Amino acid sequence: MNIDILLTGGTLPNGQTADIAIQGDRIAAIAPEITADPETVGEIIDISGDLVSPPFVDPHFHMDATLSHGLPRINTSGTLLEGIALWGELKPLLTEETVLDRALTYCDWAVSMGLLAIRSHVDTSDETALVGVRALLEARERVKPYLDLQLVAFPQDGFFRAPKAKDITLQALDMGVDVVGGIPHFERTMEDGRRSVTELCEIAAERGLLVDMHCDETDDPMSRHIEQLTYETQRLGLQGRVTGSHLTSMHSMDTYYVSKLLPLIAEAQVSAIANPLINITIQGRHDTYPKRRGMTRVPEMLAQGIRVAWGQDCVLDPWYPLGTADMLDVAFMGVHVAQMTSPAALRQGFEMATTAPAAILGLTDLGLAVGKRASLVVLDAADPIEALRLRPDRLLVVSKGKVVARKERRDTDLALPGRPASVNRRRPRR
Ligand SMILES: [Zn+2]
16 A cells, blocks of 8 residues: 555554554554555654654633733733733734734644644634634634644623623624633623523524533632533533533532532533643632642542543733643643542543543544544653653654654763763663
């Protein structure tokens, strides 16, 4: 057979060694050894001993705000609420060109890290936000050959609280934004929050769209919009199509109530996204000590069979002064905060940055299997646990059958008496 790219000797996430043959934009074969006449192979790439994984997927991001850190000023309190106010100051200053330029730059970073699909919320609170909507719709088209960008209509200032948010959110959906979002905990009252969940889910049901709401991103144990979200999911028959993002109030909720809540989330097949880097830095800001960490109850949800993924949320924006587009940074923080340190839990922590978020986005075409889309990443690590530990270089990134990023392996030269001339931090083989 004609093979465009043949990867030899890679280690799959399950530990098996395999060759992978790529034809066009598809994975044509995966086998312990693929023999082919070199004449019929476009390129043979030796990846012996390196982990080959499905691409990273970020299910929760804000691309309209990314790389704007410091504009027009920085967030001095570090809180969610000052970040929202700061974003309100920045929005009237945005142009389509600058938002598009920053989005495309971020996508370059993403590709270099093997991050090939991103779900980004885009503000739909008022007319000024439409600049971001238009810019990200353009960005979605520009990156389509190599990155899946899915957009969520997100009335950041409140679906009812901001006077134009409903009109602008509907307009954004008419313009082609993919998913319905919301922010019930930011509405004026608990009751308005509840109504916003109901109305937004009805809009999604009418239009046949997915739902992903910022839900209960607060330290208030009484913020319980996730309960309403599971109720509306059941009532409207949206099972499997709805996601609750953040769910940080669950960190502070009464444990008896959580024992009722988790089965409701599981029954409605609502997915959950924790954003560990952001949750750990934004939540608990009003506490003295002990200081709550804010991240939702990840291991407990996994134990209930709820689909949970890690999201990046922010990189260099009004809410977060750090970030690199590396989903392994996100997963690394996540497994620490969630205390997921057993071998099985660490492997699950890796999947929460690859296959689990792909399922939330509905990207059924991703994965290392014959016939699936030829999108993958090769890491300078032996297995998923080592990848989490090292957050290593991405040696090769293939998207839709094309090599889109490469990096040379580079050990550190040493000048030590009686020691080797170079070192890397991979685990010594026994
Ligand atoms: Zn967010």
